[in-house]
Amino acid sequence: MTTDNGSSGDIGATLRVAAAQINTSVGDIDGNARLIEEWISLAQDQGADLVAFPELTITGYPPEDLVLYDNFIAANKAALNRIAAGVGNIVALVGYVDSEVTESGTKLYNAAAVIHNRKVVTTYRKIHLPNYGVFDERRYFTAGNECPVISIRGIKVGVNICEDIWEPIGPSEVQCANGAQIVVNLNSSPYESGKQGDRVDVVTDLSRRNRVFTLYTNQIGGQDELVFDGGSMLAAPDGELLGTAPRFEQSLLVADIDVNALEDSRTKHQSFAVPQDDLDKIGQPTTIEIVQTPAKSRPALQPLTVHSLDRLEAVYRALIVGTRDYLKKTRFKKVAIAVSGGIDSAIVTAIAVDAIGAENVVGVALPSRYSSEGSVTDAEDLCSRLGVELWNIPIEPGHSAFEEMLSEAFEGTAPGLAEENTQSRIRGNIMMTIANKFGWLVLTTGNKSEMATGYATLYGDMAGAYAVIKDVPKTLVYELCRHRNNRGPGSPIPNAIIDKPPSAELRPDQLDEDSLPPYDQLDRVIHMYIEERMSPDLIVEKEQALGKEGAAESVIRRIVRLIDINEYKRRQSPPGVKITGLAFGKDRRLPIASGWQK
Template identity: 45%
Template sequence: MTESLLIAMAQCNFLVGDIAGNCDLMLSEVDAARNRGVDLILFSELALTGYPPEDLLLRPSLQLRVETAIKRLAAASHDIAIVAGFPWREDERLYNCAGVWYQGESLGRYAKQCLPNYQVFDEKRYFSVGDQPLVVNIAGVHLGLTICEDIWYTGPAEQSVAAGAELILNLNASPFHLGKQTERLTVLREHIGRLGVPIVYVNQVGGQDELVFDGASFALDATGLCVAQLPEYQAATADVRFSASVLQAANAAPVVEAHEHELASLYNALVLGVRDYVNKNHFKGVILGLSGGIDSALTLAIAVDALGADRVQAVMMPFAYTSDMSKEDAAQQAQVMGVRYQSISIAPMYEQFMGALAQEFAGLPVDATEENLQSRCRGVLLMAISNKTGYMVLTTGNKSEMAVGYATLYGDMAGGYGALKDVYKTRVFALAQYRNSIGEGEVIPQRVIDRPPSAELAPDQVDEDSLPPYPVLDTILENYIEQDMSAEAIIASGFDRDDVMRVLRLVDVNEYKRRQAPVGVRVTRRGFGRDRRYPITSGWRAGI
């Protein structure tokens, strides 16, 4: 006979590699859940190591550290069952596992069956494939375990139900990209429609290098109704009760299913990515070049929302081509947002460089070299202040620029982290408007959003002098980078042939720049990082 089971969904922000610290965090959640009368607490995939641990999994001492943490979890499992993810080595093979401990004993270990090996995932590099379900009995309830990718396929869930599972527990480390929550809900509801059993889905939350895990854990009953929903982008817990084959919320509070608002989700992902990168790597704060343009304006807003104004420094670095409007707008935003701000002209150092290079440049025409030199002067200033203060340089370049190489190595690309690295320019504009629509009101001057974008490296320069309009450029880029469309297919969809061929050539030949760019928040299906690995030296050129 099925008894009542109170289950805690623990959505935690773990630190990759900190096995002892992650175990401490889990034990704190266990104690709190036990005090609430919870029967079982569910953590996320590879909770002990954090996700993704990458080549830390190859370290010889990993198993010993994991075993030590598991003993602590088992010892804490009196009167409450603990379900958590961890790596486990057995017979010279490493598995991505979920374990169950209750009353001081291990009730079983499940090995993940579907190992993702695409986009940002490299699990086949490390793990062997499991092939058996695990169903455990806790207080008369038969629980089936699955891990993340397992739930995106039919086999593991069906195996679990065939083995007697009345309720499926799914442990996840599912990174965010636009549209991801809708995809999750759709897939799980398809399983429920076919199998007729509820699913409790627990995801980790937090930033890990370029990845952002949005949390948004949830529980669906046997009809597919969402009975519990945890918030996005913050650590949280929620309790659900399974009784007489019915899964329901443990309190009377109304449940609002998470439906992704694109700009809100995107903005919050950027904020969390910046916050956790800075804090987990123990930087005092960030410094950035505030140019009076929209990219640096949005980056400043993200930085302040992530860290607080007292940990953000902005520097205007004007030159002969910097407009008064840019100077005024930068100063205004810095004042509104309450950050430390100063203006340091690059003119003296630029002239010194040009004087030193006069013989080398003699008889040669002015070209992009002089523009790049301006950018590199700014990079030197920011890096010097960073070294002196311990504030990390936050770069301001967007995905459109990174794609076509409109960025300067050792200039505006110099820094530790890129807030907008995976954000197309058209979304930069939309995010700036969004940020002005929330909170305390306008923090980015409206004319920064309205004016034509310009690097201000030459007289009367605007970006569209050398690039298609951003709505056109970004659509071409998205089709090529994220959809893998050929040049001919993009042209056939209605774009000018010359524009397409020029843009795609720029993408292909600038891989060497992107490889040297700082890591940055990934928010699309394919960012410039873990999930797009093209050779630098290559004869490939865009075509059919």
């Protein structure tokens, strides 16, 4: 049903479509507009009749409370008009914030402008507004009520946005009932491990049940906690996935679509089986004619390819992109990392080097009286392999000074956790002072297992600007270290770091397992309680089913209590890359003061 992408095809019988998978920056309206104009030109060079950009391309996604400022909305509309003024024969679908003044006030819409021949021909306003997880769209936007179909040389194209295709009956069904042969869906869908498979299922199912081609375009890049991985795609009316764009990189997915073969199956069009009353509840169909001059010739295209990434490589790339773009979009160039010789700081250092280059990373060893000799030599080995400069700043003078300052106040008490955590807070102060002095950012090294249970020190190892592995469980940290070594070049993370038992080294012979259960048990319980939102009783049942491998009930209830009582710590932690189905941050919003007993 598509022409051979290796040939020019029958121009009169096809529509050449392009998905522009680009990296926008929230709030950089002028920069985003220039990027859109650049990629429209690239699509024109490929002979595209239509090019689709991601959701809210002009503002960047998610713009959050920026949309509540009238000058922001005005600037985004002005940028749309500038873009439109430069668009000729090609049809460009561009995401922006539309607005409308009503008697009850100004309404905002998550919208897609259809641009052709130097003007906005029509606008689609998103109908299904997600309001779960990291999404807050009902806080800002009003749902649209029209389902436009644009007719380009008689080829009918339905346009909608992101969540609209995740509903069993949505704008696509209305548009297909109105004759749409192609559905184009604009997205800003954030990465989480395994989600690309879900997207493929949604897109191919939409095509299959509606007998329609579906072009899905998604953005890439990092924005605070979120990373967007692209994976733009084209699906055929039989549900076949015809091709995808590479993930985590800017790309233009271009394909020729021949809709003639569709006509034989239109009577089997699934949307016609949807009751009209159900379609009417979604929105009203409209059709807009676009007079486009067909190209006399156009370049041959490369064959479509379905790109894939294994689980660990996808996670690792997400961490790289999130770190790189956080620095780029906050306009910082250099980072400092407290390199302890442990596995968490090792993977964070490797990610930072891969994201921004070794010349922009400074490691800081901060040994104490309890640090093993191996922790210092392992830190030196790691930084040497990665080409990172390492500063060695022993904390003993500060530690002794703190003990002396507090001796009178603490007189008559037994040394304990407060004294141990003093070391971590000294380190946090040193790291923040270094960053302050040189205008760098501190990358923290705490993982999800530690963030969940509070096995971290406020104003100590939690001090910093960005928590790279905040959503990475400890067991996954080990997997990523081995993956990074296999990824090459070389093996930057010494086996001595991977193999040694983890320790905070805040007292003699300390090991993590003294305070926490085995990490395989801990991470399972955290996953079930945080991401699956299971009750402690259900978690106990699940773990008991594992026999000897399962966590004891007392261990489970202790983990749950640790998670609950450390909510206040997590509220004060830096943002970090979201990679799981539910990360600490925008994803999880629980009260700190709560009387709920589980």
